[in-house]
Amino acid sequence: MVRLFLFITLGSAFAQTVSAPTMTLEALEKMALANHPTVAQAQASVEAAKGRRRQAGMYPNPTVGYSGDEISNGPVFNNGEQGAFVEQRIILGGKLRAATRMAGQEIAIAEASAQSQRLRIVNAVRMLYYQALGEQKLVAVRKDLVALAKRAVATTSELANVGQADQPDQLAIEVEASRLELGLVTAQNSLTRTWRQLAAVTANASLQPVPLAGSIESLPRLDFEQSLARITGESPELTTAQAGFSRSESAILEARAGAIPDIMARAGAHYNRERLELNQQPVGWQSSFEVGISLPIFNRNQGAIAAARADSRRAKLDLDRARLSIRTRLADAFLEYQNALATAERFQKDIMPKAQRAYELYLTGFRRMAAAYPQVLISQRNLYQLQEDYASALITVWQRSVDIDGMLLGHDAAMAP
Numbered sequence: 001m002v003r004l005f006l007f008i009t010l011g012s013a014f015a016q017t018v019s020a021p022t023m024t025l026e027a028l029e030k031m032a033l034a035n036h037p038t039v040a041q042a043q044a045s046v047e048a049a050k051g052r053r054r055q056a057g058m059y060p061n062p063t064v065g066y067s068g069d070e071i072s073n074g075p076v077f078n079n080g081e082q083g084a085f086v087e088q089r090i091i092l093g094g095k096l097r098a099a100t101r102m103a104g105q106e107i108a109i110a111e112a113s114a115q116s117q118r119l120r121i122v123n124a125v126r127m128l129y130y131q132a133l134g135e136q137k138l139v140a141v142r143k144d145l146v147a148l149a150k151r152a153v154a155t156t157s158e159l160a161n162v163g164q165a166d167q168p169d170q171l172a173i174e175v176e177a178s179r180l181e182l183g184l185v186t187a188q189n190s191l192t193r194t195w196r197q198l199a200a201v202t203a204n205a206s207l208q209p210v211p212l213a214g215s216i217e218s219l220p221r222l223d224f225e226q227s228l229a230r231i232t233g234e235s236p237e238l239t240t241a242q243a244g245f246s247r248s249e250s251a252i253l254e255a256r257a258g259a260i261p262d263i264m265a266r267a268g269a270h271y272n273r274e275r276l277e278l279n280q281q282p283v284g285w286q287s288s289f290e291v292g293i294s295l296p297i298f299n300r301n302q303g304a305i306a307a308a309r310a311d312s313r314r315a316k317l318d319l320d321r322a323r324l325s326i327r328t329r330l331a332d333a334f335l336e337y338q339n340a341l342a343t344a345e346r347f348q349k350d351i352m353p354k355a356q357r358a359y360e361l362y363l364t365g366f367r368r369m370a371a372a373y374p375q376v377l378i379s380q381r382n383l384y385q386l387q388e389d390y391a392s393a394l395i396t397v398w399q400r401s402v403d404i405d406g407m408l409l410g411h412d413a414a415m416a417p
Contacts (some may be wrong), residue, residue, distance in 0.1 A: 007295070021211075025126065028129060029125050032250035039114075049107040050108070053100060053107055056099040056100050057100040058059065061357070066082070067082070067270060068083075069270075079211040084270070085266055086206045086266070086268070088260050088265050089264055090264060098250060098253045099254060101250040102254055105250055108239070116409055117367055120406075123403070123409060123410065125201055127196070130395055130402065131399070132194040135191040136211070144182055145380075153174055155366070156173045174390060176381075197314050217348065219394075242319060244318065248316075249314035252305065259301040260296075261294040264291070265289075267288065271285055333404050334400075336400045339397035343393040348390075351390075355382060359379040364378045
């Protein structure tokens, strides 16, 4: 399918028809979320937490066994008493409910961690996407500049043939054309590097460079207060901290429940073979029952309760710290975003059009022998550096926007969940 791409080059527009298929940001994100191993790892952690919650609410199994007493071959004992018993621990104080609540908070933490990991993957893809989009633009403008330089070489050669340009001018412009060609090669190499990184983050080794859909020059608009409200309301980082605080509150209840002793009950039946009856017959079947409870005299779980309360205070402070950290990091990211946005807008509206126009005028004047080549060279080199700065500003604007929209979670996709 043939698509028409508009590249804004050096402040002016030119159209280029590309027959290769294009790649969208959404397609790259879906690919990464489907393939990256840390996403599956994070989901496995959620399933493990669910399994632990189920186990936490399980009642303890009874114990069954054999019992024997006064076993002897004597004429009276006659192998004594032999039988079976069953023993059960009866849980009191709501310990199972408390343990289930604790495990439920572990699920919330695991789910928040999984969401964080998915966002990190998406952030990594978006960072590289806008990096590649900026480098794709830089390659396009470098190609255009190389073409202009080659035309200048041809013009100089024509002027030299008629004796209107000397050899130093010819050599200088050929050197400059070679330098611009080298700049194009380095830009292409950078774009290739970014595509290789995209192949890694999407876990797709067969991913090949293709034209990217989208425009890096359509600058994102963000508001600090809106971004802060969104992050504090939706951030998995805060969700994890809140779940940690809730878990610590459940730990206090669990520690208090631990102070309540459980009941141990035991019942059994045995056959008494002792010949204690008047007719020398065995006593026969007998039963037994025992019940006991630990008296909380010395150990009332005081240490565990105190530790749980301290952990709860620490978790509450950690939640407060996370909120403050988000505000601080957002301030830093927003400063970089605002500076890059102001730079990119100034380049778009003022610097690049003027630099492009100055270069074109000097080049036209040189072709008409109305300007010296050093003036062309200076304007060309200035334009070359401005391209770098403009592309860098565009990439920074979008990447800081990704940071902010991505909940300030970073983009280390290789990080284990």
